[in-house]
Amino acid sequence: MKNLIKIIFIFIICSSFKIITNKVYVCDSKTSVAYHNSKNCDGLDNCKHEIIYIIKSDAIDKYNKRACKICY
Numbered sequence: 447m448k449n450l451i452k453i454i455f456i457f458i459i460c461s462s463f464k465i466i467t468n469k470v471y472v473c474d475s476k477t478s479v480a481y482h483n484s485k486n487c488d489g490l491d492n493c494k495h496e497i498i499y500i501i502k503s504d505a506i507d508k509y510n511k512r513a514c515k516i517c518y
């Protein structure tokens with residue numbers, strides 16, 4: 447029973463860590479549609495606005511972006 451608690455505890459730490467580090471690059475423009483895995487992605491080449499580094503869930507929910515077809 448003690449082991450099970452330990453496993454659950456480790457799982458919670460790992461999953462929360464993943465949420466924190468799961469960040470993406472987004473061109474801070476209304477015309478951009480995707481979030482990117484890499485700042486050097488070809489999809490960001492045309493970005494004339496600021497490139498912001500944000501949490502993936504924010505990119506989807508707040509910025510309405512989808513995954514880039516080039517780097518994802």
Ligand SMILES: [Zn+2]
Binds near residue numbers: 482484488489517
């Ligand atoms: Zn991309």
